[in-house]
Amino acid sequence: MNAARRRGIIIFSILCTVLLVSFRLFVANKNGVMPNSANENLLGISKLISSQNNLKQDELLNKMTKLNKQFLVKQEARLSNLEEQNQLILEKLSQLNQKQLYNSGAPIRDKLINLVPYDSSVRFPAYIWQTWKHGLNDERFKQLYRQGETQWAVKNPGFVHELFNDDTTYSVVKHLYGSVPEVVRAYELLPEVILRMDFFRYLILFAKGGIYADIDTYPLQPIPNWIPENVSPDELGMIVSVEIDSKNKNWAKNYHRRLQFGQFVIQSKPGHPILREIISVIVDETLHKERSESLFLVGNSNEKQLDILKWTGSGVWTDVIMTYFNDYIKSSIYNRITWKDFTDLEIPKLVSDVLVLPKKSFASEIEIPQDGKIDDPLAFVKHYASKIWKTT
Template sequence: MLTFRRAIVFALAALALLLLLRSSHSTAPAPIKDAPQAAAGAKSQPGASATPGAAAVAPSPDTKPPKPPKPPKTQLPLNELQQLPLRKQLEYEFPYDPESKFPAYIWQTWRYTPASGQFEEGFREMEASWTVLHPTFVHEVITDSVAVHLIKHLYSAIPDVVEAYLALPLPVLKADFFRYLILLARGGIYADIDTAALKSAIEWIPPEVPRDTYGLVIGIEADPDRPDWAEWYSRRIQFCQWTIQAKPGHPVLRDVVANITEAALTRKAENRLGRSAIKSIVEFTGPAVWTDCVFRYFNDPDYFDVSSSAGNITWEQFTGITSPKKVGDVVVLPITSFSPGVKQMGAGEDDDPMAFVKHGFVGTWKPEAERHIGEQ
């Protein structure tokens, strides 16, 4: 029979046995020196959490650390925004992030969409080439009537731009302005309706050039190395605007939009914006003003360190180039890229490795009887 005294004895004995077992397992093992890493090539990372039993895995050498989240944009009341200078309004509405991806858009503009029975047969194969070579892109042909509403929507907070667009008296002026406006607001690729894609835009830039280091891709339209060049072209090196690729908000686009807006509103106020008053479309909205804005950007100390420069960047840095040339965040393609087959100024043929876009030079802004669609 278990008496009270025996119960006390058994309890003390059990307690002593428990203490003995505990003391025999309390001594920690000596640390192992020069132990191999749990994963090949792994290194301890500062600030990494040490989870018991988890193997340390080293990041790949070319893996970039995650970007810190961007601070939210300060919201300006509309009346305060519209009191800012025009370029500041555009910068606020369409901020530029050079490290962002190129939007997968292809923008074209014409009187009719391809679904319309009035869409010219001569344009169908050219227009379709952009979809065929860019199957994952959103490809839009914006009609003139839709473009008006799209610009009103995108630039509703900047009424000066909308007023300038509506004031332009010729369709060709509106078409020129539209390409800059849509790329500034949405980015992607703009291509004239009389262009054909020969290669996907993914192949335009060498793969070793990181896509987060550039935000604008342009091509040379003209490189007339002859004494009478000014009789044929507006600039010694002229950048084409029938095909442009851009990330939204790029400063060159901001500048050309502001330039055209200010010129249009000044002409309107002085009653010089009638059809007969537009002497040179090329200078007002075309490749001349576009080229000027590109070179102005290259030489702008706000974007480039010009303190140690030997002089301004001019046409001389681009004449005769046969491969892409990167200046800051702009990639300039040689004349062959967007003008193959012109048989002058050093341009290669359509099968040249650097030939990316074929321009039909239809002259869509001319009266229909003066165009040369379908001619070789």
Template sequence: MASLFRSHNIRKTALLSIGIFFLMILIFKVSSDTTPDLADLLNQAGSVVDPNEELRKNTNGNNNDNSGSSDGNSGASNHHLGGLSFTGNRKQNEELELAKKLNELTEKLLDDQEVRLKKLEKDRLQLEKQLNELRRPHQDATLRERLAYMFPYDQDRKFPAYIWQSWKYGLNDERFGPKYKKGEEQWAVKNPGFVHELFNDDTSNAIVHYVYMNIPEVVRAYELMPHVILKMDFFRYLMLFAKGGVYADVDTLPLQPIPNWIPENVEPSEIGMIIAIQSDPNSQDWREHYAKRLQFGNWVIQAKPGHPILREMIATVTEETLKKENDGTLVLPELNMEMNIMNWTGTGLWTEVIFKYFNDYVLSGIFSKVTWKDFTKLDVPKLVSDVLVLPITCFSPGLGEMGSQSEEHPLAFVKHYFEKLYRQP
């Protein structure tokens, strides 16, 4: 009775050992791409013993001890050696087949898991899109409140790595122009980590309708604008407000990478917008050429999404455009066209809104009066509230006037061709 009990324990131990052995091989194969085939490992495992043979050995050994016959023991051993060879091969084949099925099952489970993960990610993106579309401000909120709700401002976030450009024609259109193509290429070459998008009339119209679908008066104002240059001006504010990044006119050529624009002694978290001076004339006849005594340029702007200056600019342009529609004055006259553009969507209104921001201490945190005199003859970058104001050389080098230095100057970041895009067919 004790002998049978010991035999039963030996069999259980042997089966458990073999099970652990095959489990270790299976785990090793799944976790390593360079593991040999399981069949090769099993063929090399010559020391595996059949548990039935172990039982026979122990039983036979007990009988030999009782009889004391060495010849009988020898004969029994030879007999069981032959049985071990046949039984071992059969068991090995069965175990190989089982391991193969387990391996196939594991691979199938992994493939199914990958399919499920891809489906979950697709569903997540679709849900996120639907949530954005459902994100609607309160109907009774003002235009500015709705804009702020849809696109909140966070000064501490990083500048998004986007470069936005727009032009009437696509890159494959022969009217695009080689000079503009060179500039478009250089923006991408000098800023390899940035997403660079060029919009034409059709794509810019589509993106405005999509991004501002919940603020219909903004879309309406964009549609009403009677000239492409007005839409291009408005488009830059709309994209920067919603997405952030850099907007650059198509008639610009980058001379240095975008990260070089921020001085070493200024933290990017302190800045919400980067602009440069457009004009700072010395003559008294500045009113003949400019809307303001000193103007900030809008052909290159870097901003974080939701900046209050952009919000006010969009609201002001929208309200003025809808007012022009109601008054029946929704036209851009040929006479003095440049000045009309400046005051409607261009650098004149842009400058006015910036100074309005500086002098609103609730928004800017500045308690003293800020005027054009704080920026005239500026030759080094100046941080005012969260706006980094660059000298005229930075985005308009080589003018030879108003303090502009050459293109080789260390602060020459972007060359502007001043092509007067609104005059081009």
């Protein structure tokens, strides 16, 4: 038998075997019976196919997750870059607007609004500002005033406490208000130290907020005690007290108003509208006096005192506060407010966002107790009313 024939027989035998096996499988399947070996083979093939599919799905999922992470990283980078560019544009626009505002002859009030916007929701800054013509190490710094200056710091730990003299106040004004030259010019023009010190207290409080206290004051209680328990600090923008409540029918000989608010102690949040207005009024008045060549105080001592009250002191301060109270847009008060609302005041009174304290609160007449215990809960500050700046 030659080789070709043998190959043919082998191929034929294989084909017959395949046909036989296929026939048996067909018959078994038709009868609902599957040999165990065939069933196992098919199950194995199914598992293999499923395993391969799961593997491919996992690989695809991992690739998609990786691509998604890469996309998010790139997207965040692009968004961050856009935010930086947007912030840069806003800053440049703000600088441009400020430059145009300051160079355009805009009203002083607009410049001040832009310089220090008022945010009533901020906390009262923990600053205590004081002024005196002598430094702490100067032997001319009286012991009486030194005690008060020390107690402001002792009773209010955590507060920044700064004492300025006439030279340092000028440097501070130039630094804080360099972009509003009218303010600096007005400060330079004021002919008396007392006028400049009056002006400075408004300027430092408007720019920084906190507490201003004359050097001839002595704190009786910590500053946080000033606010009654039934008043939230969030409601407040300023704290002042009554200074003058005259019952004399000839009050006009000595005072600008029969009832005046004191400015020897003031607490305020930065940018308060009352401070903005008092600064604007003083600037306008001072520049007007320069143009009319009437800058210097004239007359006898009483006439000069009245001029100071109207120019920078508690007289114009009172006028500005009362104007604020009676401006519904600013104060949200419907009823007309007059001096009668504060005469004989015995307890703190909240008007708009201003807490008005009785005269005794910032000008207490009690003696300073050795044990530090204060019988009157509304006695916060003792004011010696030394009129110290009038001796310069």
